[in-house]
Amino acid sequence: MEREGFSNDQVDQVLGHLFSGLAVFYAEICEWLIDADLSQRFLADGARTLPEWVSARFGLRHSTAAQLVRVARRLQDLPRLREMFATGELSLDQTDAISKLVSPETEEAVIEECLGLSNAALDRAARRANPPSTAEEREAWRERWLSIQYTLDGIRAHMNADLPGVEMSLVESAIRERADRMPPNPDSGIFDPYPQRMADGLVELSTTTGDEHASGPTQIVVHADLDALIESSETGVAEVQGGPVIANETARRLSCDPLVECAVYDHTKVLGIGRRSRLIPAWLRHQLWHRDGGCQFPGCGTRNFVQAHHRTHWADGGPTDLDNLILLCGYHHRFLHEHGWVIEDDGCRKHVFRRSDGQIYPPIRPRLDPRLRVLVGQRT
Ligand SMILES: [Zn+2]
Ligand SMILES: [Zn+2]
Numbered sequence: 001m002e003r004e005g006f007s008n009d010q011v012d013q014v015l016g017h018l019f020s021g022l023a024v025f026y027a028e029i030c031e032w033l034i035d036a037d038l039s040q041r042f043l044a045d046g047a048r049t050l051p052e053w054v055s056a057r058f059g060l061r062h063s064t065a066a067q068l069v070r071v072a073r074r075l076q077d078l079p080r081l082r083e084m085f086a087t088g089e090l091s092l093d094q095t096d097a098i099s100k101l102v103s104p105e106t107e108e109a110v111i112e113e114c115l116g117l118s119n120a121a122l123d124r125a126a127r128r129a130n131p132p133s134t135a136e137e138r139e140a141w142r143e144r145w146l147s148i149q150y151t152l153d154g155i156r157a158h159m160n161a162d163l164p165g166v167e168m169s170l171v172e173s174a175i176r177e178r179a180d181r182m183p184p185n186p187d188s189g190i191f192d193p194y195p196q197r198m199a200d201g202l203v204e205l206s207t208t209t210g211d212e213h214a215s216g217p218t219q220i221v222v223h224a225d226l227d228a229l230i231e232s233s234e235t236g237v238a239e240v241q242g243g244p245v246i247a248n249e250t251a252r253r254l255s256c257d258p259l260v261e262c263a264v265y266d267h268t269k270v271l272g273i274g275r276r277s278r279l280i281p282a283w284l285r286h287q288l289w290h291r292d293g294g295c296q297f298p299g300c301g302t303r304n305f306v307q308a309h310h311r312t313h314w315a316d317g318g319p320t321d322l323d324n325l326i327l328l329c330g331y332h333h334r335f336l337h338e339h340g341w342v343i344e345d346d347g348c349r350k351h352v353f354r355r356s357d358g359q360i361y362p363p364i365r366p367r368l369d370p371r372l373r374v375l376v377g378q379r380t
Contacts, residue, residue, distance in 0.1 A: 013366075020088030020368045023095075027086040030072035037073070067096055074099040080107045088368040097122035101129050115364075116349045120301040124293060127245045128237050134249040140164040165244030166254065169220050172243070175201040194304055221261045223290040224251045229264065241289055242303060263287060272321025278314035280325070288325050296351055297332035298362050305330050311343055326351060 006014075033050065036042065042053030054065035071092065075082040078099060085095040097119065102110045114122060132140075146161040163171070178201035185192050192200075220240055227236030228248045238251030246254075255262040263286055271287055280288070285308065294303040306327045312318030326343065328336065335341040340356035353361045 012363075016363075016366050017369050019091065020366055023085060023088040023091050024368050026068065026071075026092045027082070027088075027095075030068060030075060030085075033069055033072040034076065037069070067092070071096050071099060077104050078102060078107055080111060084111065089365050091365075093119050094122060097126045100126035112348060116352065118296075118298055118301065120294070128239065131237055131245045132247050134247045137164060137166075137247045137250050141167075166220075166240055166246055166250060169240045169243035173220050174205050177201070178204045219259060219261055220254075221263060221286050221290070222246075222251055222254050223263045223265065223287075224255065226264050226266045229255060239290070241286060242293060261286070263290065272319055272323070272325075274319045274321060275317075276320070278310070278320055280308055280320055284320070284322065284325075287322055288327060291322065292327040294327060295329035295332055296326050297328055297335070298353055300329060300332055302329045307333050309333055309336055 033054070036053075037050050042050050045053055045057070047053035047056060051062060051066040051069045054060060054068065055062045058065075060068075071085075075085065075095070081090070081095060081099060081102065084090045085092075090098070094114075098111060098114050101114065101122075114125075117125070141164050144161075144163050144167070146159070146163075148157055148159050150157045161168075175198055179194065179197040182192070182197040182200050184190055191197070220243070222238060222240055224238035225236030227233050228238045228251055229236070231252075233248060236248065237245060238248060239245045251262075254260045263283065272284060273281065288308055294301045295306050306329050308325050309328045310318045310320070311324050311326060314320070318324050336343065341361075342354050344352045344354060346352050355361050
């Protein structure tokens with residue numbers, strides 16, 4: 001379709017309203033799904049569950065259908081979230097993640113904190129708010145498997161596995177550690193794409209000798225609240241760095257092993273080394289990874305080649321403390337220096353990005369334009 005003659009701002013605005021409209025449609029669908037849920041009409045169509053019916057009836061992926069039904073059911077008790085979804089201020093994915101974080105009592109305050117967070121950050125917060133139980137960890141372990149299948153001619157083979165998240169983190173960290181050290185391809189002189197280096201890392205992992213392994217054991221880092229490590233405690237959260245949230249009992253098991261580095265938080269200290277050095281010690285780098293989990297530039301989240309950026313530069317008196325550091329990938333790190341972007345703290349959100357022209361990025365989503373509401377035809 002011809003789109004010439006529109007300024008960037010107009011395109012931006014139109015897309016903003018279309019996405020708001022999409023959210024309004026989804027919100028409206030959720031309302032009707034509750035009716036379908038109550039009437040159980042899906043049983044008559046041979047579906048066992050509502051998501052199964054929605055998926056079959058309307059041609060959605062099962063995961064999308066399940067997400068819509070999940071959101072519809074949760075919104076029943078969350079009037080403020082329901083309203084923001086219905087006005088198009090929050091997308092389906094945002095509404096889904098925030099609905100896992102709030103209760104009817106905490107709704108107002110938590111939504112405020114969530115606005116402006118990336119979807120990756122919201123999903124992670126939701127995972128931390130709903131850690132797995134010991135029984136679920138046991139179940140994941142019981143159902144572990146790995147299979148290797150060769151093609152008939154034996155030229156290629158596929159490997160598939162299903163492991164508990166913690167064990168897969170160990171495998172992943174060992175492969176990544178080797179992938180990160182792979183030299184450039186000697187034929188091309190440049191680095192192969194990362195997935196290919198991961199494959200090389202796996203092969204190298206399998207061909208290194210025991211001696212080599214003993215000198216540099218694979219490490220995962222577990223970040224645990226002090227509470228989570230106290231026997232039969234139900235509070236506190238434990239998480240593998242760059243990996244899953246784990247049951248408290250699993251965290252206790254891992255913290256017994258001296259090869260697993262365990263960072264324990266008591267939530268009372270300022271973390272950092274202040275003005276002593278601009279170099280970031282390994283333990284502080286781990287805490288930074290734990291907090292950010294990847295590049296914090298809106299929409300990025302990459303975990304490869306990230307760098308720690310001092311928000312107030314070391315040369316301008318900025319301390320090497322967690323509060324003054326943020327992870328950015330190499331590409332986006334330039335935006336904060338050469339391209340004049342800044343990161344601000346608006347009191348509610350820690351990392352608000354502002355473009356060099358002074359605009360906040362990403363901009364706040366518009367409510368659906370009342371003139372477009374006719375198209376959506378909301379029920380009253
Ligand atoms: Zn920097
Ligand atoms: Zn980035």
